[in-house]
Amino acid sequence: MKKAIIFASLFLALTTSYAQDKKVAVVTFYIIKQIDLSDFDSAAQIASMKLNDDPNFNMVPLLTEFHTRFFFDYAKAFPFQFLPEDQVISNEAYKAYVPVGAITEGPFKGMDTKYNIPVDGYKVVLPLMGHENERNLLAILPQADGVMKIYINFSLVKVGFGGMGVVKANAHANIALFNKNGDQVFSIKEDARSKKVSPLVAGLPVMTPEKIYPMCESAMDELMQNIQADLPKMIRKTEAKL
Numbered sequence: 313m314k315k316a317i318i319f320a321s322l323f324l325a326l327t328t329s330y331a332q333d334k335k336v337a338v339v340t341f342y343i344i345k346q347i348d349l350s351d352f353d354s355a356a357q358i359a360s361m362k363l364n365d366d367p368n369f370n371m372v373p374l375l376t377e378f379h380t381r382f383f384f385d386y387a388k389a390f391p392f393q394f395l396p397e398d399q400v401i402s403n404e405a406y407k408a409y410v411p412v413g414a415i416t417e418g419p420f421k422g423m424d425t426k427y428n429i430p431v432d433g434y435k436v437v438l439p440l441m442g443h444e445n446e447r448n449l450l451a452i453l454p455q456a457d458g459v460m461k462i463y464i465n466f467s468l469v470k471v472g473f474g475g476m477g478v479v480k481a482n483a484h485a486n487i488a489l490f491n492k493n494g495d496q497v498f499s500i501k502e503d504a505r506s507k508k509v510s511p512l513v514a515g516l517p518v519m520t521p522e523k524i525y526p527m528c529e530s531a532m533d534e535l536m537q538n539i540q541a542d543l544p545k546m547i548r549k550t551e552a553k554l
Contacts, residue, residue, distance in 0.1 A: 334392040336390070336456060336489065337456035338393040338400065339400060339436055339453070339554060340461045341382075341434045342428050342436050342517050343369050343372075343425060343465070344465040344466070345369065347363070347524065347528075348465065348468070349468055349517075350467065352516060353516075356468075356519065359517075359519040363521065364519075369521040370525075378464060381536055389547045391547065399453075399455070402433075403453065406435070406449070406452050407442075409448065409452060443494040443495065458497065461486075461487075461488045462486065462487050462488075464532075466484065467485075470512065471509065472512065478511055482504070483528065483531035484501065485501070502535060504532075504537075506529075506530035506531035510524070
């Protein structure tokens with residue numbers, strides 16, 4: 313397991329900015345269906361394209377469970393309140409908002425978010441350089457003192473050498489908070505590796521839903537346990553700087 317907390321330098325000037333009476337709006341909550349295959353060559357990348365478009369490779373149950381756990385369990389660890397979700401996703405300006413970076417026309421229309429699956433009602437707001445989206449969303453939601461972006465992604469890793477060994481899945485949680493000015497306050501990243509494995513065939517993973525999904529599910533189980541245990545401690549480390 314690998315975890316890290318990256319704090320912006322502006323934290324030092326925010327000792328009272330985020331107290332219990334402050335409110336934060338979650339403005340994006342999604343899961344990335346496309347698996348990161350950086351550990352493998354182009355043959356695996358080609359095989360993954362079929363998996364990405366396979367309707368049987370359904371990541372929504374994993375997203376739904378994580379979304380439920382976040383608001384019912386993990387949210388309690390943060391030293392501020394969360395706006396009710398319906399105040400965000402039912403906001404007419406939010407519903408009409410087109411995030412900066414979205415491909416809205418031409419032959420590649422929608423390709424930037426094709427494999428990014430949001431919780432119903434949420435926009436997919438990608439982690440782009442600059443914070444124009446965050447500032448725009450704060451203007452749309454003036455009752456919020458900050459906005460939070462949450463997404464889950466997966467990668468496959470080799471365990472073994474050469475053509476031998478197995479493959480496991482890593483699940484990655486990404487949680488970032490931005491203040492009223494749209495500046496990043498913190499970014500929490502938590503990773504966990506699946507207990508379930510799949511064999512390598514000629515050094516490549518078998519890219520089918522039957523092989524990949526159980527590993528992703530196993531990795532998510534480990535990730536949610538890790539967050540449940542680690543998040544309160546990770547958040548406490550920020551309190552002196554909040």
